[in-house]
Amino acid sequence: MKVGILGGTGPAGRALAARLADVGIDVVIGSRSAERGEEISAGLKEKWAGRDFAQVTGGDNEAAAEADIVIVATPWDSAATTAASVAAPLEGKVVISMANALARVGDEWSEGRISVAVEHRLSAICERVLARIAVHPRGRPRGVAVVCTPPGEEHSLPAAMAAVCLRSDRWQVHHLGTQVPAADLVALLRAVRADLLVLSLCHPPTEVAVDATAGAAAEAGVRVLVGGPGQTLPQLLQLAGRS
Numbered sequence: 001m002k003v004g005i006l007g008g009t010g011p012a013g014r015a016l017a018a019r020l021a022d023v024g025i026d027v028v029i030g031s032r033s034a035e036r037g038e039e040i041s042a043g044l045k046e047k048w049a050g051r052d053f054a055q056v057t058g059g060d061n062e063a064a065a066e067a068d069i070v071i072v073a074t075p076w077d078s079a080a081t082t083a084a085s086v087a088a089p090l091e092g093k094v095v096i097s098m099a100n101a102l103a104r105v106g107d108e109w110s111e112g113r114i115s116v117a118v119e120h121r122l123s124a125i126c127e128r129v130l131a132r133i134a135v136h137p138r139g140r141p142r143g144v145a146v147v148c149t150p151p152g153e154e155h156s157l158p159a160a161m162a163a164v165c166l167r168s169d170r171w172q173v174h175h176l177g178t179q180v181p182a183a184d185l186v187a188l189l190r191a192v193r194a195d196l197l198v199l200s201l202c203h204p205p206t207e208v209a210v211d212a213t214a215g216a217a218a219e220a221g222v223r224v225l226v227g228g229p230g231q232t233l234p235q236l237l238q239l240a241g242r243s
Contacts, residue, residue: 002026004067006082007074009040012098016073017056018044026055030064037063065089072097076104102126102157123157134164141172143195145240146222148176148185150199150213152206158227159200165233166198166240182213189222196240201228 003020005013008029017027021044029044031037041058057063064070065086070093074082079099083090102122109119147163149155156178163175174192176185189197197217201210214224225239 001069002028002067004028004030004064004070006030006061006064006070006072006086007032007078008064008071009036010073010075013071013073014040014044016071016098017041018048018053021053021056022048022051024055026067027057028064028067029056029058030061031058032061034058034060034063061086062089069094069096071095072099075099076101123155126157127160130160130164135168137168137170139170142170142241143172144174144192145171145196145198146174146176146185146189146192146194147198147200148180149178149201150206150209151179151181152209153201153203154178155200155202158202159198161233162198162200162227162236165236169237169240171196171240180213182209182216185213186216186220189217189220194222197222197224198236198240199224199226201226 003025005017005027007013008017009031013029017029017040020027029037029041031040037058037060039058041056044056045053061082066089070090072079072083072095076099079097083095083097105114105119105122108114109116145166147159147166149159159178160175163173167173174188174194176188185197188194197214199210199213201207210226214226217224225236227236
């Protein structure tokens with residue numbers, strides 16, 4: 001099997017190419033310029049000289065689009081145009097996009113280019129998708145986690161994503177939604193014998209409420225993680241797994 005990476009010369013594309021090659025998959029790093037794709041391919045082989053990356057090649061995006069599976073590794077604002085430029089060889093193939101359209105939604109909402117209604121509609125769509133793709137692996141739970149937002153924080157999607165992510169890692173999760181009063185939250189933490197509380201924070205003015213809620217939970221003997229802009233789900237799993 002061969003995987004082509006459109007726009008694969010950036011940090012995300014290079015990292016993905018290295019990981020795929022490391023498990024023996026043939027990779028074509030694509031770029032608008034064939035020379036640039038070849039340059040990045042040669043650079044990976046030089047950087048990882050101790051590994052067998054002979055199966056990594058570089059070329060233009062047309063060459064990458066000829067692969068069996070194609071990944072679009074460009075930023076969200078150029079993903080559609082990049083894919084459209086090689087539409088013919090992509091027809092009938094599995095095409096995976098690494099672009100995060102939610103970044104665009106957040107930017108446009110903060111700049112007033114989309115309304116609150118549109119932002120809420122898009123968030124609701126994402127939550128329905130999360131419900132469909134959620135996995136519940138078998139096995140002994142790692143522990144009991146509670147996920148919510150503090151008073152004043154109305155953004156529900158990041159907390160929903162955290163809940164799905166923790167469940168996939170065998171945590172027993174109680175997802176409480178948004179704006180949970182501290183006293184009620186602490187009572188539930190005790191009732192379910194929670195090991196971990198994950199608080200989601202998107203709106204800076206709610207930091208005071210986060211501090212109060214986190215402090216109350218810590219006094220109840222529950223470990224607390226606070227997530228916010230710029231933090232990732234892999235980071236959440238890494239921190240949650242620490243005792």
